[in-house]
Amino acid sequence: MDRSGLLIILSSPSGAGKSTLARRLMEWDSSLRFSVSATTRKPRPGEVEGDHYYFRDPDTFRAMVAAGNMLEHAEVFGNLYGTPREPVEDAMRAGRDTLFDVDWQGGQQIRASALGNHVISIFVLPPSLAELERRLISRGQDAPEVIAGRMQKSRDEISHWAEYDYVIVNEDIDQSAEALKSILTAERLRRPRQVGLGPFVRRLMEEDGR
Numbered sequence: 001m002d003r004s005g006l007l008i009i010l011s012s013p014s015g016a017g018k019s020t021l022a023r024r025l026m027e028w029d030s031s032l033r034f035s036v037s038a039t040t041r042k043p044r045p046g047e048v049e050g051d052h053y054y055f056r057d058p059d060t061f062r063a064m065v066a067a068g069n070m071l072e073h074a075e076v077f078g079n080l081y082g083t084p085r086e087p088v089e090d091a092m093r094a095g096r097d098t099l100f101d102v103d104w105q106g107g108q109q110i111r112a113s114a115l116g117n118h119v120i121s122i123f124v125l126p127p128s129l130a131e132l133e134r135r136l137i138s139r140g141q142d143a144p145e146v147i148a149g150r151m152q153k154s155r156d157e158i159s160h161w162a163e164y165d166y167v168i169v170n171e172d173i174d175q176s177a178e179a180l181k182s183i184l185t186a187e188r189l190r191r192p193r194q195v196g197l198g199p200f201v202r203r204l205m206e207e208d209g210r
């Protein structure tokens with residue numbers, strides 16, 4: 001295979017800024033595909049079916065898992081979340097890179113899958129737990145008890161930071177976005193065969209050198 005897409009995994013404690021960084025990366029490179037997850041969580045105001053998530057009831061979600069349609073799945077904050085497999089495989093075959101916003105369990109499962117050698121993983125840390133809580137509150141999307149539950153789980157998520165290839169402390173959003181772009185640029189250069197340089201090099205060597 002001359003060109004196969006990379007799988008770029010973003011994980012962090014809830015509220016550290018993954019979705020914001022993912023949006024920045026996709027504005028920078030419109031060829032990137034965002035992996036839309038399925039979840040049993042109720043939609044937040046403004047969340048759109050098929051855009052932010054595929055919102056499914058628990059029975060439908062479990063049936064998708066049983067049919068082998070999920071690349072990974074996990075329970076996070078009392079809800080089920082999972083990555084539909086087929087769109088990821090289609091994107092890889094088409095040579096498109098895919099961006100994932102998944103928790104540490106999803107990160108572990110994708111790395112352990114048959115696609116694991118295509119993974120680049122990035123962990124996003126908040127500058128402090130106080131700032132993490134401030135971000136969750138200022139996002140204005142979750143009830144106080146939901147925020148308290150997410151803060152309680154934040155140390156659990158953070159304890160997996162060393163499983164990742166890269167770690168970004170998301171203090172300044174512009175600097176963090178630049179760091180992310182640099183990672184993707186370097187990783188693409190580091191994998192010349194995977195990003196499709198093979199045919200180019202073959203043509204180069206067949207050129208008449210005069």
Ligand SMILES: Nc1ncnc2c1ncn2[C@@H]1O[C@H](COP(=O)(O)OP(=O)(O)OP(=O)(O)O)[C@@H](O)[C@H]1O
Pocket residue numbers: 012013014015016017018019020021135136138139170171172173174176
């Ligand atoms: N560097 C930053 N400085 C200040 N605010 C930030 C920064 N990065 C993100 N935010 C803000 O923090 C809030 C949480 O960010 P975001 O929704 O991207 O987090 P997340 O990690 O995707 O959360 P979740 O895991 O719950 O989906 C948002 O209101 C966002 O605008």
Ligand SMILES: Nc1nc2c(ncn2[C@@H]2O[C@H](COP(=O)(O)O)[C@@H](O)[C@H]2O)c(=O)[nH]1
Pocket residue numbers: 011012013014018037038041072073074076077081082083101102103104105106107
């Ligand atoms: N293992 C997976 N985790 C996922 C997936 N999609 C999202 N997530 C993680 O869930 C939490 C909460 O997300 P929220 O949208 O309810 O704030 C967050 O850490 C996400 O990274 C998935 O498909 N698999």
